[in-house]
Amino acid sequence: MVFYIIGPRTPSAVIFYPKEGRFDCVARPWLTEAGSRSARGIWEIEFNHKLLRYIYGLTNQFTTYSLRDCGSLRNPRTIRLYESLAQFKSSGLWVTTHAWLNDRFLLPESQQKNLAELKRSFLDPALKQINEKTPLLAKYSIDDSGKFLFSIIDKQNPV
Incomplete structure (x- = not known):
């Protein structure tokens, strides 16, 4: 327990x-x-x-990025979102759940229980900063089952 x-x-x-x-x-x-x-x-x-x-023993299956890439981000949750997005930049797609976001980002109760609040006070402002201040361009949608679908483009190496 x-x-x-x-x-x-x-x-x-x-x-x-x-x-x-x-x-x-x-x-x-x-x-x-x-x-x-x-x-x-x-x-x-x-x-x-x-x-x-x-x-x-780490030789593969880990994420690297330059600290310069996210050095202008100030909010710890925004930086952690950037880290999560960076893990999937090669595939260009990250699928996750609201529950996973709750655990990963230690979201306050208001964002855990209210999806509109999560989007308004965390995801939308964080993605705006990431898109403006880092080499990543990301957006998200929510599918019919409630999963978050993040699309990610590396602005330095667009596919």
């Missing part, structure tokens, strides 16, 4: 389901420490040592 409450709603933790050992579900935070020197604009982070073998 505890993992269900903090696991899916905690974006900074990785959830493991080991086949052996004491636990059948383990949540591990990405970072053990994060500190900033705000006057200099510098962040120093320290990864959890129990995750290092997974981090070092």
Whole structure:
């Protein structure tokens, strides 16, 4: 029960389901420490040592983008939306659900329960900023089943 409450709603933790050992579900935070020197604009982070073998082992199936691409975005949810869109720029299509958006972006209750509020106060302004300030051009529609269909174009390499 505890993992269900903090696991899916905690974006900074990785959830493991080991086949052996004491636990059948383990949540591990990405970072053990994060500190900033705000006057200099510098962040120093320290990864959890129990995750290092997974981090070092990454060779494919991850998303990269230049921080310059989204450096002018200021809202953390807008930046996270940009990251999600960047994952699908090669295919040009991202299909997701309202429930997934709720969990990924830790949306306030008003946006979780009211689709019009979600669009008005998060998706539309965030996409406007992304379209104006980044190399991505994105728009969305909602199909008959309620799924969000995002179309994504890389302005630097349009297909």
